[in-house]
Amino acid sequence: MPAPRQLDPTYSVAAYLGHKIRREREKRKWTQQVLAAKVFVSRVRVAKVELGSDPPNPSLASRFDQVLGFEDDLYNLARVLENVQVRDYAQAYLARQLEAIAIHGYSIVVPGLLQTDDYARALMLAGQAGDPEEIDRYVERRVARQEVWKRTKPPWMWTLLDAAVLRRETGGRSVMRGQLTRLREMCELPQINVQILPENTTAIAGSLWLLTLPNGDRGAYTEGFSVGAYMEETAQVTRFQRVYDWLHTNALSADASMKLIEQAIEGYA
Structure with missing residues (x-):
């Protein structure tokens, strides 16, 4: 031997x-x-x-x-x-996200904390050319972060989701049906809320997230294609809080949003 x-x-x-x-x-x-x-x-x-x-x-x-x-x-x-293996600009945000007691945000894709393996893989394959085994490791790490929902006191999460997400066939019809079914199931948890931003309203390019930490500190994270920034300066966080609030005023109610999600699931049958 x-x-x-x-x-x-x-x-x-x-x-x-x-x-x-x-x-x-x-x-x-x-x-x-x-x-x-x-x-x-x-x-x-x-x-x-x-x-x-x-x-x-x-x-x-x-x-x-x-x-x-x-x-x-x-x-x-x-x-x-x-943390070393994720993009430099995302490291601080991902570290704070695991500590956060409240997460509010707007996204042009289903956010990572609510993604299925297949949906996450499809996003990564579309966004980067790489070794499939390497992508599998990235998917594994992303999904592992969902352990936060098993905490005794999981974070409060309120997501504004662009309506186009429901129609964009990320990974194909089967992957979308599985992802939207997971989204519906996650919305049944008392700490998770999703509201849809209709397509007849003005959206923003990219995603925006606001974190509240246990000590009351707050942070803001914005991300586009291969670029992003995390900031904790009060003026910057306040600025992006206003953006979030403006988007929120145009979002559908939670009940109306769930009906759209249900319709989308049926459409992928």
Whole structure:
């Protein structure tokens, strides 16, 4: 049997994370197969994690923590790695989003916290040419962020969604039906609200999000195609609050919005 491949743990965060897992596994005299069964993944996935070639998302890292007795060490490393891998301009926003107690925004696509895997993948394939495996990792990380809805006190989220989202066949009819069905289901949760901005009103180019943090601080994030900005200056946040308020005055009621979503689901049958 060939000797385990050696890896420099100082090469990267992924390499260090994999090194910690392999060292603890070997200390316990477990095979990769044994560890894989305990964290509910394949032996091949454990091997890739240990080599630093396919690092775990925070959810899987948390399972490694529990099994190997690392408390939250691996989870925190996975979060650091996740933030390093997203676009620089989005890192601060995504970090704050996980802390937020309230999220208000306007979007020209179904927002990430409400996306299905297939819809997220379709958006990423349309927005970038890349290795399918790399895109799969991005999808996995995005969907993993939806763990916020399992918190004891999940955030309050109020989304204004451009009506064109309901008609644009992102990923095809089957993907759209699945995504809009998920959207309807999520709207049944008391902390999630979606209102549709009709197509006969003026919208804005790009997406806008406002965050309220536990200490009362607020932030604003705007994003277009491959460009975005996160800001916490009071004047800037106030400016984008006004934009959000103006859009909100033109949005349909929650009940009328749900009827449009239902009609769209039927249209994709």
